[in-house]
Amino acid sequence: MTFEVGSGLSIGAILATVILVAAMLIWVERRLLSFWQERLGPNRVGPFGLLQVVADMIKIFTKEDWVPPFADKFSFVLAPAIIMTVILMSFSVIPFAPGVGVVDSNIGVLFVLAMASLGAYSVMLGGLSSDNKYALLGALRAAAQMISYEVFMGISILGVVALSGTFNLREIVLAQEANGWYVIPQFIGFVIFLIAGVAESHRLPFDIPEAEQEICAGYHTEYSGMKFGMFFVGEYLGLVLISSLITVLFFGGWLGPAFLPPIFWFALKAFMFIAFFILLRAAIPRPRYDQLMSYGWLFLLPVSLLNLLITGVIILSTS
Amino acid sequence: MLTLIKDTLTSQVVTLWRVFSHLWVKADTVEYPDEQPYMFPRWRGRIILSRDPDGEERCVACNLCAVACPVDCIALQKTEDEEGRWYPEFFRINFSRCIMCGFCEEACPTNAIQLTPDFEMAEYKRQDMVWEKEDLLIDGTGKYHDYNFYRVAGKKIGGKDKGEAQNEAVPVNVRSLLP
Numbered sequence: 001m002t003f004e005v006g007s008g009l010s011i012g013a014i015l016a017t018v019i020l021v022a023a024m025l026i027w028v029e030r031r032l033l034s035f036w037q038e039r040l041g042p043n044r045v046g047p048f049g050l051l052q053v054v055a056d057m058i059k060i061f062t063k064e065d066w067v068p069p070f071a072d073k074f075s076f077v078l079a080p081a082i083i084m085t086v087i088l089m090s091f092s093v094i095p096f097a098p099g100v101g102v103v104d105s106n107i108g109v110l111f112v113l114a115m116a117s118l119g120a121y122s123v124m125l126g127g128l129s130s131d132n133k134y135a136l137l138g139a140l141r142a143a144a145q146m147i148s149y150e151v152f153m154g155i156s157i158l159g160v161v162a163l164s165g166t167f168n169l170r171e172i173v174l175a176q177e178a179n180g181w182y183v184i185p186q187f188i189g190f191v192i193f194l195i196a197g198v199a200e201s202h203r204l205p206f207d208i209p210e211a212e213q214e215i216c217a218g219y220h221t222e223y224s225g226m227k228f229g230m231f232f233v234g235e236y237l238g239l240v241l242i243s244s245l246i247t248v249l250f251f252g253g254w255l256g257p258a259f260l261p262p263i264f265w266f267a268l269k270a271f272m273f274i275a276f277f278i279l280l281r282a283a284i285p286r287p288r289y290d291q292l293m294s295y296g297w298l299f300l301l302p303v304s305l306l307n308l309l310i311t312g313v314i315i316l317s318t319s
Numbered sequence: 320m321l322t323l324i325k326d327t328l329t330s331q332v333v334t335l336w337r338v339f340s341h342l343w344v345k346a347d348t349v350e351y352p353d354e355q356p357y358m359f360p361r362w363r364g365r366i367i368l369s370r371d372p373d374g375e376e377r378c379v380a381c382n383l384c385a386v387a388c389p390v391d392c393i394a395l396q397k398t399e400d401e402e403g404r405w406y407p408e409f410f411r412i413n414f415s416r417c418i419m420c421g422f423c424e425e426a427c428p429t430n431a432i433q434l435t436p437d438f439e440m441a442e443y444k445r446q447d448m449v450w451e452k453e454d455l456l457i458d459g460t461g462k463y464h465d466y467n468f469y470r471v472a473g474k475k476i477g478g479k480d481k482g483e484a485q486n487e488a489v490p491v492n493v494r495s496l497l498p
Contacts, residue, residue, distance in 0.1 A: 036341045040348045283338035284331060299323060 005101045014102060018091050022236040027052045029236075029278050036282040063225035071222060072129040079126035080223065080230035083119055087237040090115040094244050095170035097254040097263040108169040109161060112245065113154050116200055119238070120146040123202075123209060126231070127219035138218025141289060142209030145199055148296045149206075153196035155304040159189040159311040160249050173253035183250040188307040190250045192300055197246065199292070201238035204281035208289055243273035358436035360462075363421045365437040366412055368452065369430065369461035376456065377431035377468060380407040384423035384432050392416035393423060402477030404469065407452060414440055415448035429468040433461040 004010065027042060027049060034041030042049040067073055090112050092102035105111055120143060127139020160182050161167060164175035176182055183190050199206040210218030220231045247253055247269040256265030287295065349356045358364070371377050380397035398408040423432045442448050460466075475481050482489035 035346070036338050038341055038344050038347050040346045040350070279335060279339055283335045299320065303320075 004099050005095075005104055010100055011102050014091060014096065014100070015088070018088070018237065018240060019233070022233050022240055023053050023057070025236040025239065025274065026056060026232075028274070029281075032275060032278045033282050036279065060226060060229040065225045065227065068130070068132075068222050070131045072131070075125045075129040076222075077227070079122045079129065080227045080234070082122035082125070083234035084230050084237070086115040086118045086122070087234055087241055090241050091237075091244070093169055094241075094248060095173055095253060096244075096266050097261070100263060101170065104168060104170045106166070106168050109157055109167045109172075112169075112241075113150065113157075116146075116153070117150055119200075120150075122234075123219050126223070130219070130222035132222050134216040135219050135221045137215045138209045138221070141215075142202065142219055145202070145206065145208060145292065148293060149196045149199035149300075152192055152296060152300045152304045153200060155301075155308055156189040156192035156196060157249060158308050159186045162308070162311055162315055169248050169253075173248055173255065176252040177255055181250065181252040181255075186250060186307075186311070188303060189311075190246070192304045192307070193249070194246060195300065197242035198277065198280060199296075201235060201242050203235070203239060203277055205284040205286045206292060207286065208292055211286060239274060239277055240270065243270040243277070246273050358438075360436065362436040362438075363419045363424075363434040365414075365435050365440055366417065366419075366423065366455065367433055367435055367457045367461060368410065368455045369433055369457060369459065369463075371467040371469075372460060372465060373467060374458075375404070375469075376406050377429045377466075378407050378410065379405040379429055379431070379468060380410075381405075381428060383426040383428065387422040387426035389420060389422060390416045390418055403474070404476050410452040410455060411449060412455060413449050415445055430461070430463045430466050435461075 030052075031041040031043075031049065042052040045051040045055050067076055093105045093108035093111050095101045095104070123142040123146065124139050127135040127137075127142065130136075160172060163179070163182060163185060164172045166172060166175070172182075202209050208214075210220065215221075220228055223231060244266075247266060251269050253269075254262035254266040256262070256268075369377050378395075380395055382395065382397070385391070385393040385395060392413040393411070394413075395410040396408040397405055399405055419434065421434050424434050427433075440448075469476055469479065469484075471485050471487075473481065473484055473487055
């Protein structure tokens with residue numbers, strides 16, 4: 001077996017790495033947050049607290065797997081499975097390095113956007129089937145937020161697609177080898193994609209669907225045990241996905257000086273964005289629900305449309 | 320729109336940088352079981368009963384501490400020895416109720432009851448949280464080294480008559496002052 005796109009070895013390695021990284025992010029996030037808050041964070045279990053994840057896993061797997069009697073059983077069980085599935089599916093089109101990837105799809109960008117839209121179902125079903133007012137409010141907010149921010153997310157990528165002339169993520173990276181990283185011509189697109197990405201993965205400061213202080217835990221209020229764990233890991237998987245997408249679309253994917261292997265450059269860039277998302281969580285307070293909506297529709301939408309328009313004009317005038 | 324961009328740059332980005340710069344600030348955490356925190360001498364921790372410089376119990380069983388205690392965790396009974404000294408027959412503090420407020424220390428007229436910087440008082444059995452007088456009494460004088468209640472008070476005890484205390488004048492016979 002060789003390491004090429006779509007080989008069993010490649011698929012297995014990507015699946016294992018992605019899930020392991022998402023689990024380790026629980027520790028990374030707590031540690032980084034505590035450094036920014038002048039604390040130490042979990043450092044007791046194993047070296048530097050690295051085995052904290054193992055302890056958390058043991059705890060979450062041995063918890064009672066409870067379905068509330070008033071919940072709609074089928075969709076209650078289905079919801080956490082959807083979010084894990086769609087986000088893992090999205091990883092299939094990400095080109096991690098030359099020869100490392102699951103599939104080089106010609107509709108890669110569209111596939112990621114489609115999977116992100118399907119992810120909204122998980123949140124909505126989870127909230128609705130719980131039959132709990134906080135879960136319902138959380139699902140309501142999640143639906144509005146995810147559907148709104150998908151719009152700007154899609155439009156902000158279109159500048160990159162127009163510049164590279166392809167929806168294939170691997171070819172987008174290769175186009176950046178010739179033209180330079182797209183973060184320079186598409187800086188506004190990058191910023192909008194970053195903001196929309198935070199909202200899509202409902203991370204702080206846009207964690208309005210699961211705002212603890214306002215609506216308990218939002219759509220996963222009634223979840224416990226491994227079903228909650230799947231929402232939890234799904235959120236971290238979403239964080240890894242958004243960071244990987246930013247790396248691929250705007251920061252040249254695996255491209256970098258040759259003294260280190262390409263996969264290392266990809267991991268380094270992706271980790272930078274993961275750390276940035278955690279910094280956002282440490283620093284920025286949560287906006288109000290209506291502020292989030294008006295910020296999206298009245299500011300991000302016009303700016304992203306303007307960005308697309310100007311990009312189009314420049315491409316047409318130079319070709 | 321321009322003000323929004325300006326606010327984002329001046330407020331949000333500056334906030335991000337300020338929080339990020341905490342990365343190279345030393346953590347405040349004291350890793351307690353491995354590393355002992357510095358306990359201030361006036362810390363309100365475990366309660367003790369001190370002795371006067373002569374080694375006698377300072378407590379005169381006045382019950383002021385028990386009255387001052389907001390959670391009623393102090394119980395004691397007064398008794399008297401043959402010299403006329405008052406002392407507690409039993410003195411009991413229920414540390415499962417005690418809130419370490421220090422009111423007993425403030426109320427004590429003889430500096431007998433004092434709070435110490437010790438806080439490691441966990442027990443496996445709840446009954447072990449109840450401390451009797453022999454558990455509470457220490458051999459030293461605590462925070463006040465020279466104070467001895469019976470040497471400054473006017474009370475007559477065996478070996479010290481009226482007027483023999485420090486700074487105390489011999490009692491005046493008021494009848495002798497009559498014209």
